[in-house]
Amino acid sequence: MTGGGDLLAGKVVMVTGASSGIGAAAARVGARHGAALVLMARRLPRLEELAAQLRGEGAEVVCAAGDVTSPDDVKRAVGLAVDRYGRLDAAFNNAGTTTEPALLHETDDADYDTVLDVNLRGVWLCMKHQIKAMLAGGAGGAIVNNSSIAGVRATSAGAPYVAAKHAVLGLTKAAAAQYAARGVRVNALATGLTRSEMSEAVFARDPAAEERMRRRNPQGRVADPEEVARVAVWLCSDQASFVTGATMAVDGGAGAW
Numbered sequence: 001m002t003g004g005g006d007l008l009a010g011k012v013v014m015v016t017g018a019s020s021g022i023g024a025a026a027a028r029v030g031a032r033h034g035a036a037l038v039l040m041a042r043r044l045p046r047l048e049e050l051a052a053q054l055r056g057e058g059a060e061v062v063c064a065a066g067d068v069t070s071p072d073d074v075k076r077a078v079g080l081a082v083d084r085y086g087r088l089d090a091a092f093n094n095a096g097t098t099t100e101p102a103l104l105h106e107t108d109d110a111d112y113d114t115v116l117d118v119n120l121r122g123v124w125l126c127m128k129h130q131i132k133a134m135l136a137g138g139a140g141g142a143i144v145n146n147s148s149i150a151g152v153r154a155t156s157a158g159a160p161y162v163a164a165k166h167a168v169l170g171l172t173k174a175a176a177a178q179y180a181a182r183g184v185r186v187n188a189l190a191t192g193l194t195r196s197e198m199s200e201a202v203f204a205r206d207p208a209a210e211e212r213m214r215r216r217n218p219q220g221r222v223a224d225p226e227e228v229a230r231v232a233v234w235l236c237s238d239q240a241s242f243v244t245g246a247t248m249a250v251d252g253g254a255g256a257w
Ligand SMILES: NC(=O)c1ccc[n+]([C@@H]2O[C@H](COP(=O)([O-])OP(=O)(O)OC[C@H]3O[C@@H](n4cnc5c(N)ncnc54)[C@H](O)[C@@H]3O)[C@@H](O)[C@H]2O)c1
Pocket: 016, 017, 018, 019, 020, 021, 022, 023, 040, 041, 042, 043, 066, 067, 068, 069, 094, 095, 096, 097, 118, 122, 146, 147, 148, 149, 190, 191, 192, 193, 194, 195, 196, 197, 198, 199, 225
């Protein structure tokens, strides 16, 4: 499924953190599968560049500059989907961040705040406004939240990141239970090591980390962002109609080892 398809034909899909990595890959895969896209990120020039590329390939794309920790920015992005396309069918809440990992007792409170704000509050705010729009549309919807293998066990990413990603799974399950009867599905990805700005920053800080992490992975490699994006696209599609409240491992087997 590296090419196109019609998994998201006729669907309006919002992607956060779409200017790079897994989010940009989700925009590319979603466009190939026929989605009309609302891309949200803080770096508008990069987002516009990606949007222009996708439009050149025939996709419908609008860009919303914004920070997922800002209720106004999130509201505006969801509003853009409704104003431009009439509704919101699906969302991939992917924006996330890390700070330099440290032992818990040596972690700055400011780092804790940043990591919890973006990774948890951001997903909370996005879901809140997306679900409102989906309920108003009357046709249900599908949400996929990008957690991490750090959402199911402790990793070297630092306690605030591990806590935030665990909490994303809690939000996912609570929302899945609350809205299943109204046709809104909510799932999460337990994403493993993936090549992106985030992982490149880790490798730059600690050059031996890549080899160490590869050795801990049954497939012995780092994922391409599209390998994660394809799973998000499938979960957003009607093919996943009986899947909700699930945590889908996309980790090359790391969680099984
Ligand atoms: N790369 C990995 O190995 C890995 C593993 C597990 C989970 N993840 C998760 O995948 C998601 C995507 O990360 P990635 O690996 O593609 O890295 P990335 O750094 O390329 O992408 C993260 C994106 O989120 C955006 N972002 C950060 N803070 C934001 C904010 N406040 N508002 C809006 N956008 C914001 C960034 O600008 C960027 O576009 C993150 O949630 C990350 O935690 C990544």
